[in-house]
Amino acid sequence: MILFAQVVLPVPLRKSFVYRVPEEYQKKVRKGIRVLVPFRKNLLTGFITELFSEAPLKNIKFKKIRELLDEEPVFSLSFLSFTKRLSDYYYSSWGEILHASLPPSFAVKTRTVIYICKKGKAYLNQDSCSDSEREILKFLTRKHYTELYLRRKFKKSSFSSIISNMEEKGLISIKKEIRRSPKREWNNTQKAPTQIEIDDSLDSDLRKKADEIKSKRGEDAFSCFLISSSKKKREAVYFDLIRETTASGLKTLFLFPEIELSDRILKEFKKKLGENAAVLHSRMSEKQKELTWERIRRGEAEVVAGPRSVLLTPFEKLGLIILDQEHEDSYYQKESPAYDARIGARLRAEEEKAVLIYGSEYPSVELLYRSRNKGSLIDLDKVQKTQFKRDIIDSRKQTGVISRAMKTGIMKRVEQKEPVTLFFNRHGYASSLVCSQCDFTPKCQNCEVLLTYYKKEEKLICRYCHYSTDLFMKCPECGSRMVPGGGFGIEVLEEELKRNFPDSCIRSLHKLAVKKKNQEEEIIKDYRAGKIDILLGTQMMAHQSKLPLSYFVGVFYPESILRLSDFRAGYKTFRYIKETMKFVKDAPNSEFMVQTYLPHTYPIQNAVYDDSVSFYEHELRNRRLMGYPPFSYLAELLFTGKDLRSVARKSRKLLDVVKDKKDQIEILGPSFAPVKKLRGKNRVQVIIKSKERSSLDEILEKIFKDIKTRKSVFVYE
DNA sequence: AGCACGCCGACT
DNA sequence: GTCGGCGTGCTC
Numbered sequence: 001m002i003l004f005a006q007v008v009l010p011v012p013l014r015k016s017f018v019y020r021v022p023e024e025y026q027k028k029v030r031k032g033i034r035v036l037v038p039f040r041k042n043l044l045t046g047f048i049t050e051l052f053s054e055a056p057l058k059n060i061k062f063k064k065i066r067e068l069l070d071e072e073p074v075f076s077l078s079f080l081s082f083t084k085r086l087s088d089y090y091y092s093s094w095g096e097i098l099h100a101s102l103p104p105s106f107a108v109k110t111r112t113v114i115y116i117c118k119k120g121k122a123y124l125n126q127d128s129c130s131d132s133e134r135e136i137l138k139f140l141t142r143k144h145y146t147e148l149y150l151r152r153k154f155k156k157s158s159f160s161s162i163i164s165n166m167e168e169k170g171l172i173s174i175k176k177e178i179r180r181s182p183k184r185e186w187n188n189t190q191k192a193p194t195q196i197e198i199d200d201s202l203d204s205d206l207r208k209k210a211d212e213i214k215s216k217r218g219e220d221a222f223s224c225f226l227i228s229s230s231k232k233k234r235e236a237v238y239f240d241l242i243r244e245t246t247a248s249g250l251k252t253l254f255l256f257p258e259i260e261l262s263d264r265i266l267k268e269f270k271k272k273l274g275e276n277a278a279v280l281h282s283r284m285s286e287k288q289k290e291l292t293w294e295r296i297r298r299g300e301a302e303v304v305a306g307p308r309s310v311l312l313t314p315f316e317k318l319g320l321i322i323l324d325q326e327h328e329d330s331y332y333q334k335e336s337p338a339y340d341a342r343i344g345a346r347l348r349a350e351e352e353k354a355v356l357i358y359g360s361e362y363p364s365v366e367l368l369y370r371s372r373n374k375g376s377l378i379d380l381d382k383v384q385k386t387q388f389k390r391d392i393i394d395s396r397k398q399t400g401v402i403s404r405a406m407k408t409g410i411m412k413r414v415e416q417k418e419p420v421t422l423f424f425n426r427h428g429y430a431s432s433l434v435c436s437q438c439d440f441t442p443k444c445q446n447c448e449v450l451l452t453y454y455k456k457e458e459k460l461i462c463r464y465c466h467y468s469t470d471l472f473m474k475c476p477e478c479g480s481r482m483v484p485g486g487g488f489g490i491e492v493l494e495e496e497l498k499r500n501f502p503d504s505c506i507r508s509l510h511k512l513a514v515k516k517k518n519q520e521e522e523i524i525k526d527y528r529a530g531k532i533d534i535l536l537g538t539q540m541m542a543h544q545s546k547l548p549l550s551y552f553v554g555v556f557y558p559e560s561i562l563r564l565s566d567f568r569a570g571y572k573t574f575r576y577i578k579e580t581m582k583f584v585k586d587a588p589n590s591e592f593m594v595q596t597y598l599p600h601t602y603p604i605q606n607a608v609y610d611d612s613v614s615f616y617e618h619e620l621r622n623r624r625l626m627g628y629p630p631f632s633y634l635a636e637l638l639f640t641g642k643d644l645r646s647v648a649r650k651s652r653k654l655l656d657v658v659k660d661k662k663d664q665i666e667i668l669g670p671s672f673a674p675v676k677k678l679r680g681k682n683r684v685q686v687i688i689k690s691k692e693r694s695s696l697d698e699i700l701e702k703i704f705k706d707i708k709t710r711k712s713v714f715v716y717e
Numbered sequence: 718a719g720c721a722c723g724c725c726g727a728c729t
Numbered sequence: 730g731t732c733g734g735c736g737t738g739c740t741c
Contacts, residue, residue, distance in 0.1 A: 062741055
């Protein structure tokens with residue numbers, strides 16, 4: 001006899017709660033169904049994760065489950081254990097993860113309704129009735145109203161206390177009610193026939209690799225591979241594996257980075273997999289998402305594809321997870337519930353006993369190292385001999401923004417009417433504005449970081465929260481002239497190019513210039529059509545799949561990435577250069593040029609001269625030396641709060657809490673997070689490095705127990 | 718997270 | 730003397 005159920009709730013707590021199961025539900029309760037439960041004074045949509053025949057806890061007055069919301073579980077047992085492990089890994093709330101796994105309409109919405117009581121009506125005529133009480137009571141004699149409505153009607157700051165006081169006196173009653181949305185009827189669309197296009201693009205070499213994966217993977221067991229190769233080859237193997245998975249009656253989960261949200265993916269899936277692919281992404285409407293979600297739930301989609309959030313879409317018979325462009329930062333979800341989709345994919349594949357494929361042309365150092373050690377690295381690329389010339393220009397020996405060599409290079413192409421592609425990854429005109437007299441520098445009111453100076457748009461913009469103000473050239477403190485400060489940005493380079501090549505058509509492609517969605521495509525189209533002589537862009541331009549190849553590609557100051565305070569800065573620089581290099585037409589008279597103040601650093605050298613083997617070796621040596629992943633687990637603890645002093649105190653307390661564990665870990669900080677302040681909350685971070693995950697967990701557990709304040713953890717491994 | 722309880726400063 | 734600050738604890 002099932003009498004009690006463990007329920008997890010969508011609240012930021014690492015706890016579950018036990019409820020009594022009412023008699024009428026005792027035959028219907030199952031793990032994985034949604035329930036409506038009273039919690040404090042609220043009604044919440046929770047999820048049953050465990051069932052008991054006797055009370056699992058003592059001395060607790062259990063509340064009753066109010067209502068069962070499903071006949072059939074919305075979460076399978078394996079999905080439940082996957083999400084549980086994910087929440088354990090990131091010290092986040094299981095309930096919040098489950099909540100995020102459902103479309104918004106699956107959470108029952110409640111409202112607070114206020115009724116007048118008999119006693120309240122009588123109270124109206126008494127002298128002890130205050131003006132504000134009388135006002136509200138009078139209003140309620142007509143009919144009941146929701147709390148929200150009343151709060152807006154009577155714009156009183158003390159509204160809450162007046163109301164709760166009146167409830168205590170028995171004048172009114174406050175009830176939580178379910179806001180029933182009309183039950184949506186799902187039109188039972190006919191399942192599209194499986195019409196997977198046969199594609200013979202796998203040559204014998206790829207065939208061998210795909211077969212290698214198939215033979216190494218255990219029957220009905222978790223296995224994981226990293227495919228390191230160019231997009232085309234990778235995708236050929238992906239589709240081969242998807243076809244095989246589908247043929248054996250299993251489903252595929254396909255994850256791709258946010259920036260790839262181009263309709264290309266959709267078209268590709270439609271073309272190769274017929275109507276059996278379901279793509280979910282953030283640009284879809286609520287309704288569209290819900291319909292797609294329901295299709296997936298009914299098992300009609302053979303392939304479920306989308307960005308990181310799609311990892312949390314519940315469905316059964318999962319046989320294959322593909323995570324493409326494994327290195328991309330958009331797989332990090334840093335907002336609550338925080339998780340890394342790469343690690344999430346692994347946990348899910350483990351629970352589902354599925355095959356997991358990571359893919360990238362230049363995989364992350366961490367994953368490459370681990371895969372190589374485990375023998376699960378599938379390297380598809382033969383060393384390709386490229387023919388174009390390449391050069392690293394030492395800026396220290398040059399004057400001006402554009403070096404002589406770069407100028408000559410561009411000039412030659414411009415004269416021959418050949419388009420030139422240039423990259424410079426720093427936005428705006430200057431990274432800040434500064435007063436020429438008193439050193440005043442305008443900061444973002446939300447994040448407290450320096451505002452970037454945009455000359456063309458005449459604005460100051462925050463690079464984190466996009467807060468923007470109109471430009472002012474007089475210091476508000478002392479009235480002196482404001483001048484550009486910090487490093488110069490892409491607009492300076494554009495001005496410089498225009499001065500040097502006054503007769504050329506020069507366009508620049510960066511975030512601000514492409515506010516309007518199709519403007520980016522417009523520019524690329526014009527460039528393809530030969531209407532633009534020199535195209536200048538930030539890193540985002542390197543992600544433009546339609547950008548044509550060019551005989552001359554130049555990269556300015558890649559050290560803007562190298563100087564980031566990130567243990568992956570070297571790798572990111574290497575990748576950035578590799579990305580830009582892809583746009584060089586492979587011909588003997590093509591040229592690739594990098595201009596930098598750090599010409600001898602290995603990420604730049606190795607990228608330019610095609611020595612990825614040396615790059616990975618060098619990078620791994622450094623990571624080992626400094627104790628960074630993959631040689632350690634790195635936890636990023638973020639403390640947040642309104643009051644900076646208390647946040648700082650709490651974060652310093654951490655040092656005290658872990659002082660007897662100093663031999664197992666290394667601590668950096670506390671220090672301000674890269675974004676000092678966000679939405680009015682101060683942010684202080686502490687980095688903990690540990691060789692063993694177990695000792696890291698021990699320490700984090702202790703920190704969570706001893707330090708009571710808002711905080712979140714992100715773990716890199 | 719919210720909300721209640723609880724102990725120390727500036728006010729009628 | 731009280732109103733109210735947010736530190737601490739709890740939610741089945």
